[in-house]
Amino acid sequence: MYGMLYESVQHYVQEEYGVDVWKKVCHIIDCKHNSFKTHQIYPDKLMPDFAAALSACSGESFDFCMNFFGKCFVRFFSNFGYDKMIRSTGRYFCDFLQSIDNIHLIMRFTYPKMKSPSMQLTSMDDKGAVILYRSSRTGMSKYLIGQMTEVAQEFYGLPIKAYVIESQNDISGGTAGPIKLTEGPLTVIVKYRLDFDNSEYMAKRVNTEAHPSQLKMPTVKLDVFLDLFPFTFVLNHSMKITHAGEKIVETWIMHNPGANLKGFIGTHVMDLFHCRRPKDTKIDWDTLIQMRAVLFEFELIRTGHNRDAYDAALNMDFENYDEMDLNEAQSMALTKAKEFNDAHPADAELTAQEDEIDPATGERRSSQGLKSILLKGQMFYIKDVDSLIFLCSPLIENLDELHAIGLYLNDLNPHGLSRELVMAGWQHCSKLEIMFEKEEQRSDELEKSLELADSWKRQGDDLLYSMIPRPIAERMRNSQEQVCQSFEEVSVIFIEVLNVYDGGLNSIQGAMMAVNTLNKVFSALDEEIISPFVYKVETVGMVYMAVSGAPDVNPLHAQHACDMALRVMKKFDPKEMGDVALRVGINSGPVVAGVVGQKVPRYCLFGDTVNTASRMESSSDPWKIQLSKYTADKVSELGYKVVSRGTVKVKGKGEMETYWLLEGPED
Numbered sequence: 001m002y003g004m005l006y007e008s009v010q011h012y013v014q015e016e017y018g019v020d021v022w023k024k025v026c027h028i029i030d031c032k033h034n035s036f037k038t039h040q041i042y043p044d045k046l047m048p049d050f051a052a053a054l055s056a057c058s059g060e061s062f063d064f065c066m067n068f069f070g071k072c073f074v075r076f077f078s079n080f081g082y083d084k085m086i087r088s089t090g091r092y093f094c095d096f097l098q099s100i101d102n103i104h105l106i107m108r109f110t111y112p113k114m115k116s117p118s119m120q121l122t123s124m125d126d127k128g129a130v131i132l133y134r135s136s137r138t139g140m141s142k143y144l145i146g147q148m149t150e151v152a153q154e155f156y157g158l159p160i161k162a163y164v165i166e167s168q169n170d171i172s173g174g175t176a177g178p179i180k181l182t183e184g185p186l187t188v189i190v191k192y193r194l195d196f197d198n199s200e201y202m203a204k205r206v207n208t209e210a211h212p213s214q215l216k217m218p219t220v221k222l223d224v225f226l227d228l229f230p231f232t233f234v235l236n237h238s239m240k241i242t243h244a245g246e247k248i249v250e251t252w253i254m255h256n257p258g259a260n261l262k263g264f265i266g267t268h269v270m271d272l273f274h275c276r277r278p279k280d281t282k283i284d285w286d287t288l289i290q291m292r293a294v295l296f297e298f299e300l301i302r303t304g305h306n307r308d309a310y311d312a313a314l315n316m317d318f319e320n321y322d323e324m325d326l327n328e329a330q331s332m333a334l335t336k337a338k339e340f341n342d343a344h345p346a347d348a349e350l351t352a353q354e355d356e357i358d359p360a361t362g363e364r365r366s367s368q369g370l371k372s373i374l375l376k377g378q379m380f381y382i383k384d385v386d387s388l389i390f391l392c393s394p395l396i397e398n399l400d401e402l403h404a405i406g407l408y409l410n411d412l413n414p415h416g417l418s419r420e421l422v423m424a425g426w427q428h429c430s431k432l433e434i435m436f437e438k439e440e441q442r443s444d445e446l447e448k449s450l451e452l453a454d455s456w457k458r459q460g461d462d463l464l465y466s467m468i469p470r471p472i473a474e475r476m477r478n479s480q481e482q483v484c485q486s487f488e489e490v491s492v493i494f495i496e497v498l499n500v501y502d503g504g505l506n507s508i509q510g511a512m513m514a515v516n517t518l519n520k521v522f523s524a525l526d527e528e529i530i531s532p533f534v535y536k537v538e539t540v541g542m543v544y545m546a547v548s549g550a551p552d553v554n555p556l557h558a559q560h561a562c563d564m565a566l567r568v569m570k571k572f573d574p575k576e577m578g579d580v581a582l583r584v585g586i587n588s589g590p591v592v593a594g595v596v597g598q599k600v601p602r603y604c605l606f607g608d609t610v611n612t613a614s615r616m617e618s619s620s621d622p623w624k625i626q627l628s629k630y631t632a633d634k635v636s637e638l639g640y641k642v643v644s645r646g647t648v649k650v651k652g653k654g655e656m657e658t659y660w661l662l663e664g665p666e667d
């Protein structure tokens with residue numbers, strides 16, 4: 001179903017129930033769409049699913065929610081100016097009720113893949129009317145009640161009471177069944193009674209029927225009608241075609257090469273046509289008499305198509321002909337007809353061919369993959385001949401379709417609007433195509449720039465998170481607050497790379513070498529940073545600083561710091577490092593952490609714990625891990641092997657008892 005219907009639901013649920021309820025509804029049905037595009041098609045089942053979810057959130061019934069959604073749609077489509085179209089259907093609500101089908105028909109250019117429902121006004125009286133609704137969707141019957149109620153109130157100031165009097169295949173509640181194109185559409189039929197004050201409209205109708213001008217008109221010969229409407233046909237009580245306009249007969253011959261020219265007149269209408277709209281209508285005298293106010297669409301059944309064959313067939317009698325007299329085109333027509341009948345023996349008697357609906361486009365496609373002609377019009381009863389005449393025009397959307405049917409503009413009656421429709425459709429389509437292409441291009445460009453923005457954002461985030469821990473950065477982004485946090489206890493690790501710079505080489509070469517070595521070692525250390533257990537704080541010169549227990553509080557910070565130090569030592573083989581060596585120091589204790597600086601902001605740690613950890617490193621030995629007593633005590637209880645180094649004179653700290661970390665509990 002087109003996104004416009006879901007846009008209206010999202011808009012008004014948010015407006016009337018709040019954004020949080022809408023989010024909850026989407027969460028309940030696991031709807032991933034943040035918004036809906038008007039002209040994009042979404043699954044039908046979303047509508048009843050939204051209703052069921054809103055019913056669960058609001059406590060209203062499912063039917064109430066579907067009814068509410070129908071009202072939302074009517075309020076919403078005014079944004080597109082469609083309200084003008086509703087108001088222009090007629091003075092009275094009944095005029096509107098007779099035009100709903102036509103509204104959808106007109107909309108088919110804007111919504112080319114629409115599978116719209118059909119609605120017929122089957123009877124009316126002073127106190128209201130009866131509407132017959134047909135759809136290939138289940139679960140929408142209360143949606144329509146909401147729409148009709150809102151249109152009556154909004155556009156006609158008319159309170160109505162609408163209720164279902166009969167229904168087939170409709171389910172209120174639960175999820176709409178999918179439209180099963182392969183097994184033929186599931187047909188939902190619902191008959192509604194609409195109670196409202198219809199007396200004024202009925203009074204007006206009576207006047208119209210008895211209007212003096214109607215009574216004085218002289219009778220008109222049927223041929224005049226058939227000239228004025230060359231695609232028209234006349235039906236008798238048994239639904240056989242008794243008369244027909246010349247263009248419809250010509251088109252029928254063209255589309256049915258080899259058919260008996262006399263096969264059109266006298267044949268049952270349903271042997272020659274499919275009734276496309278209203279869907280699944282029983283074609284018999286009583287029904288058509290009742291539905292004279294309804295717009296019908298009949299599609300000509302075709303068994304093939306060949307313009308030349310048509311020309312030839314026009315001048316030959318397939319019943320009796322002499323092979324010798326045939327001209328080239330006629331023998332081709334004959335051959336074509338024979339080939340076709342041989343290839344389609346079942347179709348030879350012109351049985352109705354089940355044209356598929358192409359699921360992708362929703363278009364009518366006959367077996368030859370070409371379009372069939374669609375006639376749209378109304379049934380009128382002609383008392384003088386006690387027959388029904390189907391006054392119609394071909395519904396042709398554009399020049400391509402006109403050609404595909406084998407017709408020309410001159411075949412269309414000039415006084416009708418068919419020609420304008422074709423040209424407008426063609427211009428409209430070509431304009432629409434241009435607009436759609438532009439729109440498509442714009443949305444592709446938008447898609448690309450969004451992707452680019454996304455990747456820049458990711459790169460920016462990666463850069464930011466390399467300077468500031470992600471949770472801190474997100475806190476700062478959300479609240480713009482300056483982040484400064486104290487931690488009761490963390491473990492700070494300092495690792496220094498010794499003898500990187502070889503003074504023997506000239507300064508540039510030596511520096512290049514140093515940078516390469518440093519980069520290799522620091523990258524290897526980066527691999528041992530396992531978030532959220534250990535966080536890299538910074539590198540200053542040859543010194544690499546990390547912390548466990550901040551920004552993510554972690555009671556096992558001492559173990560994680562020691563584990564990282566032990567992993568680092570195992571990562572390097574002193575024999576392969578030449579003069580280069582590593583020296584590690586760890587200390588635990590309280591720190592304050594915060595982001596400092598506007599340009600290139602840094603996440604820094606402050607406090608004596610840091611200074612002491614640095615001293616543990618600077619007073620350590622190459623390839624050794626020196627722990628403060630506090631850290632050593634914490635980890636030795638957990639199986640880590642430490643050995644006292646005795647007391648060490650530490651700058652700024654005086655005499656300190658320190659420990660070497662030898663191995664972890666698993667080593």
Ligand code: HEM
Nearest residue numbers: 001002082107111114115116117135136137140144147148
């Ligand atoms: C005037 C503007 C209108 C527009 C542009 C419009 C357009 C549409 C569209 C695009 C759909 C979705 C069909 C699909 O995706 O296959 C739809 C469905 C529907 N429309 Fe309209 N419509 C309009 C007026 C109305 C009115 C006034 C009514 C009834 C009072 C109505 C009754 C329905 C119903 C019941 C459906 C649900 C589909 C179904 O039951 O199968 N529409 N319409």
Ligand SMILES: Nc1nc2c(ncn2[C@@H]2O[C@H](COP(=O)(O)OP(=O)(O)OP(=O)(O)O)[C@@H](O)[C@H]2O)c(=O)[nH]1
Nearest residue numbers: 539540543545604605606610611612614615651652
């Ligand atoms: N990389 C790094 N080193 C730090 C940090 N805080 C303290 N240190 C080092 O820890 C050592 C001890 O710091 P302090 O006790 O303040 O001594 P200082 O007088 O500032 O520094 P010295 O000149 O080394 O004595 C110093 O070598 C500092 O450079 C820090 O946030 N990052």
